[in-house]
Amino acid sequence: MSEPDFDAIIIGAGMSGMYQLLRLRELGLKVRVFEAGTGVGGTWYWNRYPGARFDSESYSYGFSFSKELLEEWSWSEHFAPQPETLRYLNHVADRFDLRRDIQFRSRVASAAWREATRDWEIALDDGSAHTARFLITAVGPLSAPTLPNIEGRDSFDGQSFHTSRWPHEGVDFAGKRVAVIGTGATGVQTIQEVAKTAATLTVFQRTPNWCAPLHNAPITEAEQAGIKASYPEIFRRCEETFSCFLHTPDPRGTFEVTAEEREAFLEKLYGEPGFGIWVGLYRDMLTDPAANAIVSDFIARKIRSRVTDPATAEKLIPTNHGFGTRRVPLETRYYEVYNQPNVTLVDIRETPIERITPTGIRTSGGDHEFDIIVFATGFDALTGSFDRIDIRGIDGRSLKQAWTGGARTLVGMMAEEVFPNLLMLLGPHTALGNIPRSIEYNVDWVTRLVAHAHAHGLTRVAARPEAVTAWMDHVMAIGEGLLSNQVDSWFTGVNRNVAGKHIRTIARYSGSAPDYRARCEEIARGGYGELSLA
Numbered sequence: 001m002s003e004p005d006f007d008a009i010i011i012g013a014g015m016s017g018m019y020q021l022l023r024l025r026e027l028g029l030k031v032r033v034f035e036a037g038t039g040v041g042g043t044w045y046w047n048r049y050p051g052a053r054f055d056s057e058s059y060s061y062g063f064s065f066s067k068e069l070l071e072e073w074s075w076s077e078h079f080a081p082q083p084e085t086l087r088y089l090n091h092v093a094d095r096f097d098l099r100r101d102i103q104f105r106s107r108v109a110s111a112a113w114r115e116a117t118r119d120w121e122i123a124l125d126d127g128s129a130h131t132a133r134f135l136i137t138a139v140g141p142l143s144a145p146t147l148p149n150i151e152g153r154d155s156f157d158g159q160s161f162h163t164s165r166w167p168h169e170g171v172d173f174a175g176k177r178v179a180v181i182g183t184g185a186t187g188v189q190t191i192q193e194v195a196k197t198a199a200t201l202t203v204f205q206r207t208p209n210w211c212a213p214l215h216n217a218p219i220t221e222a223e224q225a226g227i228k229a230s231y232p233e234i235f236r237r238c239e240e241t242f243s244c245f246l247h248t249p250d251p252r253g254t255f256e257v258t259a260e261e262r263e264a265f266l267e268k269l270y271g272e273p274g275f276g277i278w279v280g281l282y283r284d285m286l287t288d289p290a291a292n293a294i295v296s297d298f299i300a301r302k303i304r305s306r307v308t309d310p311a312t313a314e315k316l317i318p319t320n321h322g323f324g325t326r327r328v329p330l331e332t333r334y335y336e337v338y339n340q341p342n343v344t345l346v347d348i349r350e351t352p353i354e355r356i357t358p359t360g361i362r363t364s365g366g367d368h369e370f371d372i373i374v375f376a377t378g379f380d381a382l383t384g385s386f387d388r389i390d391i392r393g394i395d396g397r398s399l400k401q402a403w404t405g406g407a408r409t410l411v412g413m414m415a416e417e418v419f420p421n422l423l424m425l426l427g428p429h430t431a432l433g434n435i436p437r438s439i440e441y442n443v444d445w446v447t448r449l450v451a452h453a454h455a456h457g458l459t460r461v462a463a464r465p466e467a468v469t470a471w472m473d474h475v476m477a478i479g480e481g482l483l484s485n486q487v488d489s490w491f492t493g494v495n496r497n498v499a500g501k502h503i504r505t506i507a508r509y510s511g512s513a514p515d516y517r518a519r520c521e522e523i524a525r526g527g528y529g530e531l532s533l534a
Contacts, residue, residue: 004119006032008450009132011122011389013102014042015089016425016439017138019063022096023447027454032132033098034124036107040093042140044085048166049374051189052082055214055330056434057274059227060246063092064235064440074224078273079216079330110390111135113420118459120421133459134450136423137386141432142490144384146497148181148377151355158359160373163190173198176371179361181353183209185329187376194374195337202344202368204353204361208316210299210323214330215273235437242512243433247280254282254291266298278328279433285324287481292322299323306335315347325484326491380498381490382428382507383407393419406493406505410463410471410530411520413442417532420462423449429475429509431516438513445520452528460534467530474519478511485510 008024010017013035024031037045044052054061058075073091076084093099109125120135145164147153161167163186178198180191183205195201219227227234234246241248254262262282269277284291300317307313316335337343351365360369380387383403391399397418402408408416412430415422424430425442432438453461479485485506488494493507509516523530 002117004117004131004133006030006130006132007454008032008134008136009034009120009122009130010136010138011108012042012138012140012143013037013040013098013104014045014138014140014143015063015436016140016443017042018089018092018096018098019065019439020136020138020425020443020446021098021101023443024450025101027447027451029450029454031101032130033102033138034106034108034122035102035104038104039086039090040098040102041086041089042138043143044082044089046143046164046166047186048082048168048170049163049186049190049376050171050193051191052163052186053077053189053216054079054085055185055275057246058219059231060234060238060434061436062088063436064231067231069095070231071228075219075227077216077218079214108389110392111422112392112396113394113422115394118421134421134423136425136446137427138425139385139389141382141385141426141435142379144380144388146377146380146384146495147375148353149497150353153356155358156356156360156370156373158371158373160375162375162377163187164379171372173372175199177360177369178202178372178374179204179368179370180374180376181361182376182378183207184376184378185209185327186378188329188331188334190374190376192332192334192337195340195343198342200342200344201337202346202361202370204346204348205315206348207320208318209326209329210296210318211329211331211334212270212277212299214332215271216332217273238434238437240514241279242514243279243431244437244513245275245279245434247274247276247278249279249281249283252282253284254288254294257282262294263298266295270298270302275328275330278324281324286483289322289483292324292483296323303335308339312338312345315345321487321489322483325487326489377497378495379490380495380501382493384495384498386424386427391419391422393422404500405503407507408468408472410468411445411516411523412509413446413520414461414463414468414531416468417462417465420460420532428507429471431509431511431513433513441513441517441520445524448524449528453533456533458533460532461528462532464530464532470530471519475506475509478509478515479506482510 007029008031010033013033058080107125110123112121119131119133121131123129145162174197177200179202181204238244285295304313351363354362387400407428409429412427423446492504495501
């Protein structure tokens with residue numbers, strides 16, 4: 001049997017691809033990373049839109065694997081902006097000499113399993129081909145941007161771009177008539193920045209989202225010293241919490257306390273930095289509709305108090321989902337933007353967009369002229385980045401076709417048996433939450449599996465069908481009763497701009513991160529009995 005070009009090929013040089021490269025290098029393996037962009041960083045390379053930043057605390061987000069790295073890097077803000085994060089990831093790449101094994105401007109077009117040689121043949125869009133024993137995807141859960149299905153979308157004569165494909169040279173909004181389509185997390189961050197300088201900003205909103213204050217601030221010298229001294233405690237806390245944030249649900253039930261206590265508790269969370277107002281609520285607020293109605297009413301009252309025009313305030317309050325059942329954007333004076341005379345909110349449920357014209361956007365209410373159109377229309381989440389690569393397993397079976405109607409995985413890191421030696425970082429049904437904490441665990445688990453195969457002379461590993469079925473049964477069971485799984489969002493695999501993704505599925509692991517890790521450890525400790533090894 002001929003030897004492949006590489007022991008492993010990794011797709012993507014974001015945080016997961018970089019860390020996976022480092023870990024496999026430590027095993028002495030020959031590894032190549034293919035990255036479509038011109039630099040490292042993944043999410044933080046592509047998403048350069050104004051206002052892009054963490055909503056996890058910076059010091060809980062960075063890599064934890066190197067004490068030296070933790071000591072030498074100082075975050076400037078509690079929630080770092082994109083440029084700083086990209087500098088950090090470039091620093092990591094330099095410090096660990098990662099670039100020598102990364103090939104940039106290299107987009108993977110296809111990957112085909114070769115049963116006879118037990119390896120993958122990976123073809124790039126430039127026509128070149130490479131082989132590897134293991135194919136590891138580090139493509140990110142939110143990396144395949146989607147544009148809206150609007151007639152005439154490409155006919156606009158001005159500047160237009162998706163938030164995740166922002167011009168590297170930046171965009172000057174001063175004196176410009178700007179449209180932003182979309183009010184999800186990226187839309188919220190973009191809108192609050194564009195409104196500062198644009199002559200006019202028109203926001204086209206289909207579905208309002210519940211937003212809460214970020215409460216960002218610079219990190220003082222004293223805080224910096226305290227953070228660095230507390231890193232072991234910080235990461236231990238992230239390991240213990242439900243979704244790897246510094247915040248975790250309050251153990252009390254909503255109706256176990258008085259109305260006055262509830263109000264004070266919600267006020268406290270609303271006034272604190274970060275995701276506490278979302279993931280630190282009473283334990284039943286994301287499962288009990290009556291409990292959720294209380295926090296939804298609280299946030300609605302906050303919106304009404306911050307937006308001066310009552311009609312505009314009502315348009316910004318969601319009516320089709322409760323607070324926290326979709327991803328909650330964190331904002332800085334987002335709602336106050338709508339009090340500015342240069343900002344207009346267009347509810348496209350009332351006046352739908354009919355088409356994009358060479359001069360702007362036409363709705364049922366008339367024509368709007370613009371110099372710049374920003375598409376803050378999100379991503380084909382979780383499976384979209386896989387769908388854009390023609391991945392073929394045994395007998396040429398397509399991964400995209402296999403996942404029609406919803407992905408099937410084993411612990412989110414392996415696909416079905418017909419895709420041997422395909423390992424996924426942050427694939428569907430992994431525990432997400434605070435992403436880098438999930439990345440480090442996924443990478444370490446995959447590394448141990450590759451090391452096991454290498455040590456035992458194994459050239460083929462695949463998930464057994466019964467193990468995939470058992471895992472999917474668990475994923476479905478753990479998701480029952482969650483209000484978020486009863487709502488259309490990327491959590492449930494719905495994207496109305498993508499054909500075939502209009503039906504809800506359980507697209508993510510809804511249980512706790514500690515429970516997820518425990519189940520993954522069972523597989524490893526049991527000698528990988530859930531896998532077919534050869």
